[in-house]
Amino acid sequence: MNISLGLLFILIFYVDRFFGGEFNKGEYKDLTEFMNWSDSKGGKVVRWGGILSVLLLISVAIYVYIQNDINLYKWFWVFFYIIAYGIKSLGEWMYLEGRKYLFSLSLMMFGIISVLAIYHFNAN
Template identity: 35%
Template sequence: MKLIILLIFLISFIAESLIGKRFEPGYGVDETEGKNIARWGTVLILLFFIPGLFIFDIENNDVMKWMSISFFFTILGFQSLIEWKYLEGKKYLYSLSVMVISVITIFVSSLIYEQLTHTTFGEEMTELLSEDEQINEIKIVWFVMDNKEGYSSSSVSITDKDTISKLVEEPSEMELIKSNNVVPELDDGIIDIEINTDKSRYYITFTKGHANIGRHEYKIDKENKFLKILENEELDWKENNL
């Protein structure tokens, strides 16, 4: 999504450089008495938005979308106002058009991006398992990091059909975001899962905010429902010697 927004920014800048200056009156604000207002206004807008890149979670699609829309609306809206006040002709209408097109493009691109990258645990499990495939056993190894003792781990083997069904079905609405740049959070450890069916064997890895299902990486949006079930379910955990 960040690359898409950067591309939109570059296209807007190039369009302004190549096309915008051809509009009447054929010169820019920097050649009028409004040049200082335009420069200082632009600087203040940049100083307002740049810290947001470090304060807010720009990896979040919604945050990036609304920050970008706000930036284009503000910077191009300000430019249009200055052009309307200090330039003759209709140059300000061009800047307004670029602003509207940029905002709409970002919004639509964000919707398409969400459709392509957002999924659920249930949808991915449906892709992983065939319709007639039966799960016979789920093996779980939970690694936990201790600052003093290093890693410790516990494991459990689940064959009870009701428990298996609960582990697979209850987190089905858990929202996932496809990503190749996920940095796992290890606060609650690493959960390695082996699913044995009547046809094959599958592996899933969970951390608090990350999932690896099959060969795909996902960021967990909001709550890790699978982790919550494990924490609340009474399972026969056995400590392992590492």
């Protein structure tokens, strides 16, 4: 189960990394503006939201590890995808032109459904 969760995380990361920029390239006035959006106000909001969510997730992960309950692990990973891709898609929706946020929301839904499916099939 841990191997499949790790592979899922790596798969979603690389799909976001390599196909995220190609999702709606034609809708931007300047591609350099899209690729360097982390220097804008939206990028700063997403960066600080990411830092705060990482700190929150680390503290929750320590609690889940101490409790050693398989059900808590499942919900930790579900909330991880909600927080990580929720903040990212919110920043893309508010500060970028186009519809790249739909791609991030799709990855979030794919991650949540995959985690729930992995835990369901391993429980049976």
